[in-house]
Amino acid sequence: MSVAELKERHSAAIDTVNNLRHQLKQKRLSLLDTDICEYARSQGRTPVTFGPTDLVCCRTLQGHTGKVYSLDWTSEKSQIVSASQDGRLIVWNALTRQKIHAIKLPCAWVMTCAFSPTGQSVACGGLDSVCSIFHLNSPTDKDGNLPVSRMLSGHKGYVSSCQYVPDEDTHLITGSGDQTCVLWDITTGLKTSVFGGEFQSGHTADVYSISINASNSRMFVSGSCDATARLWDTRVASRAVRTFHGHEGDVNAVKFFPDGNRFGTGSDDGTCRLFDIRTGHQLQVYYQQHSDNDIPPVTSIAFSASGRLLFAGYTNGDCYVWDTLLAKVVLDLGSLQDSHDDRISCLGLSADGSALCTGSWDTNLKIWAFGGHRKTT
Template sequence: MPCTWVMACAYAPSGCAVACGGLDNKCSVYPLSLDKNENLAAKKKSVAMHTNYLSACSFTNSDMQILTSSGDGTCALWDVESGQLLQSFHGHAADVLCLDLAPSETGNTFVSGGCDKKVNVWDMRSGQCIQSFETHESDINSVRYYPSGDAFASGSDDATCRLYDLRADREVAIYSKESIIFGVSSVDFSLSGRLLFGGYNDYTINVWDVLKGTRVSILFGHENRVSTLRVSPDGTAFCTGSWDHTLRIWA
């Protein structure tokens, strides 16, 4: 690995490469298929270079471009082969902590969240912020598009998850309870969009009914904060990663 503290990773759509980065301020892309005599480090490509830590990365709809966010307050789109900066996105007033690409059929947009308590929606072609929401009361650690692409959820250190409708241009739901006082590190939707999963810093996973706004389940098992969460592509399970050094599959 290029640095001792990796904060972001992403698979290429083809499954033939993986990107990662963190406190080294850059995004490195590694091929996953090598001849037995090839050295992995020698095949590494340093693609993105920020002026502060890399917080998130995501390939676009091909292996040829990658989107990054950084503690330098920017997001950027890069050409993987040449390492050339294709577009930069300026609009956050503090560290950008997370990003998510819209479903491919809905257009060339992505959403980002950060330490300025703002969530911005960007047009990847123009580099312009086309929508912005500022209803959280603390850092935004995670954002995830609704499966249809018409809305997105966010998770924050203010101990809430929130749902924003892009067509209505407003926040439409808050998922919280008075008993929940710890921050949300990661969010993701079920395949149908009916459930919202949130990983929390109190070692739990809360499951919310998106339409009713109620908690339908709370899952225990981790022994330290839940740092990441992702639903499987077929929707039958989800995986969580934690500071307890484990990955857990829930089904």
């Protein structure tokens, strides 16, 4: 068979696959006769009642001198790590506001940070294309700085996100501007698996966010500037399990729903969306119409412990609390007296679900405490 004939057969095969994909998409759309909100209304469900006194700013963490870009809570202790473009990681005691560690970074342009499951280590990454690991119990150098314990090098673009594999201090996953995600063995500093890149089922633009499924740590989802989210299985790195379409802008944030069967996204198109990993269907869109037609991008998201509430941070300083069931905003933290003065760049919920932390370009972090009856909402 000649090269020309092979190319012709390859082209025909691609057309066939694309046609089948289109037919499958149309079939799925035909089955989507409702969304979560419409179904909940048909069942007589009412929105959560949520007032300004149900979520109040109880502490402001001041100490960074640059924009805060990322934060993470420990899984057990009441500690928070934050990354700022002042070139430092700060580990805070969330109860006392005390700075436990102030770590000077080898690269000031940090974009992401994460606690290890035991809280003994923190990881960070940024424009240096390296994920740096710091053991918090290591002795400091002669200048009082905590040394880098391990540098995970191999990405060809900036490191946009990182997360430790649940219940393991020895493995983490990174997302990068080189369009790939990588599973790392921290002990050896080597790549275990690469997701995307040369594979056709990978992202076609920068990966900006990742979230590992707490119910099944072999599964994780990634969000990208190609306007898609993709589901991956760490046992099968060669191709994405599923690709999720719907957004019309960069997917800046992804987060698994508490039950592990769904995940949320936040995008430059100003919407949050909820997807089902089993069917691939979009279940709900969360969008607030603004009177001036300005649509602020979503920068970060998190779910409450039960999943009934979705917290979303926006570039205009708003932080909406959504009722995920009825797609209704029940509170805007940005409208409260103690709100941030600039873009909400990151947010996260404490492990026990009792507090929300938000980080901003105003250089501060704020801890919002729930009323007692709201702890598990």
